[in-house]
Amino acid sequence: MPTYEYQCDSCGTFDLLRPIAQRDASCNCPICCREAHRVIASAPALSAISATARKAHATNERASHAPMTSGEYRAYKHPPGCGCCSSTGSKATVRAADGAKGFPTKRPWMISH
Structure with a gap:
């Protein structure tokens, strides 16, 4: 009420x-x-709305055609553990003594991004 x-x-x-x-x-x-x-x-007492409710209102009010922000885009760009985006590198990539990359668990005809 x-x-x-x-x-x-x-x-x-x-x-x-x-x-x-x-x-x-x-x-x-x-x-x-x-x-x-x-x-x-x-x-109206709008400042009394909790932070969670305010975030939900903002999400509902955002237009569906609004562009994604850089943080949202970065989350969808590559999957977790991607060698180019993370500092740890991919577990599937193996480096030889001369610095050459090898992918022993991948198919040899696959091209990495």
Whole structure:
């Protein structure tokens, strides 16, 4: 249920959790029990949204045609353990004493990227 603001003539504004169907109906003040009418006194409390919810909203709002950022692109460029992207190198690559690369586990007709 959403929270709405109401104005009591003697006590001031207060928030009340009510169903949407009852949002415009007046209610009793929780302090003095007088009739209070609905008002819009402040902006929505968007800063109270958790970081996880804010990230989910941003993901949902991003256009599907928006280009990927460099970090997102780098994740899709090569598979994990790729010799050109990681500092450890590929486990399938073997170097000879003269520095030549060999791929003993690969097929000899395969071309590496």
